[in-house]
Amino acid sequence: MIYDLKITTASGTRFNEMISQRFRWIREQDYSVTAQVLNYLPDDMEAYEIHLQGNRNDQVFRNEDIVYIFKHQLAEMIAEHILGEWEGRLINREIHRSCRGLAAEEKQIVYNKAAQFLRRCNDNESLNLLMNYGRKNRIAHRILDYIHSNPLIVVEGFINFCLQDYLTEIRFAVELAVEERKNEKEYNDFVTLLRYFVDTQVPKINEVNIMMDENGLFNMWDGSGIKIEENYMSYFLDDMLLNEINFDDVLISILITIAPRRIILHNALNLGSEPVETIKKVFKEKIQVCSGCERCHKHSNKYTHP
Numbered sequence: 001m002i003y004d005l006k007i008t009t010a011s012g013t014r015f016n017e018m019i020s021q022r023f024r025w026i027r028e029q030d031y032s033v034t035a036q037v038l039n040y041l042p043d044d045m046e047a048y049e050i051h052l053q054g055n056r057n058d059q060v061f062r063n064e065d066i067v068y069i070f071k072h073q074l075a076e077m078i079a080e081h082i083l084g085e086w087e088g089r090l091i092n093r094e095i096h097r098s099c100r101g102l103a104a105e106e107k108q109i110v111y112n113k114a115a116q117f118l119r120r121c122n123d124n125e126s127l128n129l130l131m132n133y134g135r136k137n138r139i140a141h142r143i144l145d146y147i148h149s150n151p152l153i154v155v156e157g158f159i160n161f162c163l164q165d166y167l168t169e170i171r172f173a174v175e176l177a178v179e180e181r182k183n184e185k186e187y188n189d190f191v192t193l194l195r196y197f198v199d200t201q202v203p204k205i206n207e208v209n210i211m212m213d214e215n216g217l218f219n220m221w222d223g224s225g226i227k228i229e230e231n232y233m234s235y236f237l238d239d240m241l242l243n244e245i246n247f248d249d250v251l252i253s254i255l256i257t258i259a260p261r262r263i264i265l266h267n268a269l270n271l272g273s274e275p276v277e278t279i280k281k282v283f284k285e286k287i288q289v290c291s292g293c294e295r296c297h298k299h300s301n302k303y304t305h306p
Contacts, residue, residue, distance in 0.1 A: 003052040003067050009155040011046045013085045022077050026070055079140035094174045113177035194282045201259035211266040218251050248275035266290045
């Protein structure tokens, strides 16, 4: 019994290596799996003819069963090949199509972000694994349906005509990457502008202490322990009531207004929050982190021992 399938794919991939490493169970059933490289294609393409050969009809497996199992394994292997070695090419193709005005360095940043979105679009790692498995499984089923009735599969053509939903996911990932990069650049420009204001302001206070809580609210006091934010909150109250600015904006605005010489950040558990990261970037060398004062211990005990 013989089954043959011709596969055409891009050159420079690990496809031949994948073939040699797979189909162990099939070979254990006394069937041979071989791959012949065909040499009639241009340099950027490779073609393989995969042969399954053997004849073992017994009470457990018929030849038809072995062929069906082999096709399943072959479809899974090609799906992994697409996700592992074509996905990057497809991302680059979409970037070249939709981001022609970007510099090469920016295109690389977009590429990295898009690839990350496709593999890890959720904070939950288990959900990411499930989604990636689902994508591979969906592609493998399409391939299996195709090779049931076709002795030749051209991988690029199959992707273009039979995996439109996968290409849509790639386009969406690139769009998200472009948007995130745009937001990052706007944020960096915003931080640069704030830095300019800080550098040109005359300091109005020597020291400001800030403690952020788990809800994003903050307390501020000066070097003498006197609260200072109440004098400034009323200035921003109308905008806050209209939802035009939030507490994060108010905090940064107050700090720029009073232009302290030194800012001490308290409560280490919340020092990685977005507003604190912005404060660090804007005020840089003026930032100090409290190593654990009495207020920090009280705040920590309040949430660990309510």
